[in-house]
Amino acid sequence: MSTATLSTTPPTPPSKTSRHTGKLFALTGAVVGVIYGYDTGSISGALVFLSQDFQLTEAEKGLVNSILVGGSILGALIGGKLADALGRKAAMLIVAASYAVFVALSALAPNVVVLDAVRFLLGVAIGISIVAAPLYIAESTPARIRGASVAAYQVATVAGIVLTYFVNWGLSDGGHWRWMLGLSAIPAALVLIPLFRLPDTPRWYVLKGRTERAVEVMAMTDPDVDPRAEVAAVSAALAQESGGGGRALLHKPYVRATLFVVGLGFFCQITGINAVTYYSPQIFEEMGFTGDGQNFLLPSFVQLASLAATVLAILIIDRLGRRAVLLSGIGTMVVMLAVLTVVFGRGELSGATIWVGFGAILLFTAAFNFGFGSLIWVYAGEAFPAQLRSTGASVMLTADLVANLLIAQFFPSLMAWAGAAWTFAGLGALALAALVFASVTAPETKGRHLEEVQGYWRNGGRWPTPAPETAP
Numbered sequence: 001m002s003t004a005t006l007s008t009t010p011p012t013p014p015s016k017t018s019r020h021t022g023k024l025f026a027l028t029g030a031v032v033g034v035i036y037g038y039d040t041g042s043i044s045g046a047l048v049f050l051s052q053d054f055q056l057t058e059a060e061k062g063l064v065n066s067i068l069v070g071g072s073i074l075g076a077l078i079g080g081k082l083a084d085a086l087g088r089k090a091a092m093l094i095v096a097a098s099y100a101v102f103v104a105l106s107a108l109a110p111n112v113v114v115l116d117a118v119r120f121l122l123g124v125a126i127g128i129s130i131v132a133a134p135l136y137i138a139e140s141t142p143a144r145i146r147g148a149s150v151a152a153y154q155v156a157t158v159a160g161i162v163l164t165y166f167v168n169w170g171l172s173d174g175g176h177w178r179w180m181l182g183l184s185a186i187p188a189a190l191v192l193i194p195l196f197r198l199p200d201t202p203r204w205y206v207l208k209g210r211t212e213r214a215v216e217v218m219a220m221t222d223p224d225v226d227p228r229a230e231v232a233a234v235s236a237a238l239a240q241e242s243g244g245g246g247r248a249l250l251h252k253p254y255v256r257a258t259l260f261v262v263g264l265g266f267f268c269q270i271t272g273i274n275a276v277t278y279y280s281p282q283i284f285e286e287m288g289f290t291g292d293g294q295n296f297l298l299p300s301f302v303q304l305a306s307l308a309a310t311v312l313a314i315l316i317i318d319r320l321g322r323r324a325v326l327l328s329g330i331g332t333m334v335v336m337l338a339v340l341t342v343v344f345g346r347g348e349l350s351g352a353t354i355w356v357g358f359g360a361i362l363l364f365t366a367a368f369n370f371g372f373g374s375l376i377w378v379y380a381g382e383a384f385p386a387q388l389r390s391t392g393a394s395v396m397l398t399a400d401l402v403a404n405l406l407i408a409q410f411f412p413s414l415m416a417w418a419g420a421a422w423t424f425a426g427l428g429a430l431a432l433a434a435l436v437f438a439s440v441t442a443p444e445t446k447g448r449h450l451e452e453v454q455g456y457w458r459n460g461g462r463w464p465t466p467a468p469e470t471a472p
Helices: 018-041 043-054 058-086 088-107 112-138 143-171 177-182 185-190 192-197 202-207 211-221 227-239 246-250 255-270 273-287 292-320 322-345 352-382 386-418 420-441 450-458
Strands: none
Touching: 018 043, 018 088, 018 112, 018 143, 018 185, 018 192, 043 058, 043 112, 043 143, 043 177, 043 273, 058 088, 058 112, 058 202, 058 386, 088 112, 088 177, 088 185, 088 192, 112 143, 112 386, 143 177, 143 292, 143 352, 185 192, 202 211, 202 227, 211 227, 255 273, 255 352, 255 386, 255 420, 273 292, 273 352, 273 386, 273 420, 292 322, 292 352, 322 352, 322 420, 352 386, 386 420
């Protein structure tokens, strides 16, 4: 790939308005995260009522849930190439417009066939978004706040899920499932306005040889650095890369990075977080809860705790580092799954045991969002150099979605066949394996520039230079 020669003319000092551009990148990406979270969780309440209207069988109910994940897998597979070919900004525009159109169409679906078709297309948009949004944020925010900025996407996603449960609860008396599904079309349309006004990321401009434009945008997004020096570093890193295709991920020096991101993406979901998101009514019923508290309010409290945990992760992720946050989150998940195994192993639940089980579900979900949930977006944006970043993110999140599909499809069957105790024991064993995997493979990228990360993989999983000092 050819790059234009950088001129020696100093850049125009950034205006006060331009100093806020980097934050606007993160904020716009976060709004997309809220919509993504809402659209992912809205079916949990709507399915109760649309199943009655459409007279769905159990298999048809399962398909309404899993077809969204199937579309997301396709979206994640094409998301990286789309973000490289058209730009991170263009991919985000496609996502926002698709959200607005497909959620509106799902609310108007006359039958389950149309609903499934529209939800598949919505899933494709979701798959693109979970590749494009972290890239968009990671490549347009300064290194000192990049971890928190990307983790904010997870905060936004959890906020969207929380919003979904409260909206579902508010609309449940009238069974208004069409409103439950369609409300997010409004913010999806509105977020197009700032997206049109924002530029693409500096690193994408360098990727396309538009270095002067990259210097301009770098000055806007991080006015505290020398934009020409930063763009020159990006250009040099790109010049050393042989290409951004999938084959490069399977050869040295990045095969180690590929194994890490695929493993992390798979473990993120196979440990069971979406069993709680998709099937919390069934889980709470096993515990002995009934009524609206089971269907809507208890999941809302669980997600509120998760939101608090994700905010905490943002506050400390660029201070304590990625590994400390990730490993403590997974470790807590292991403990809570062990508690659930014991709780359900006691047989019929009553009294305080029910609330111990609820507390374990709450802490398990909060721990996931503190560790896995926050860090997967960070590592998706950091694990590879610019020319491989979008492809690597697609691979990571495809592994995540495949595991998600397995949980969505088989968790209810496992609960019925093996019982809750053995099901949670199995998830606990997988979480323990995830803890071992992450402790061995996860790099500490705190404070590192994105172009530095490639040196870690080139050096056999060791940093060739000392870690930057962190200001107190």
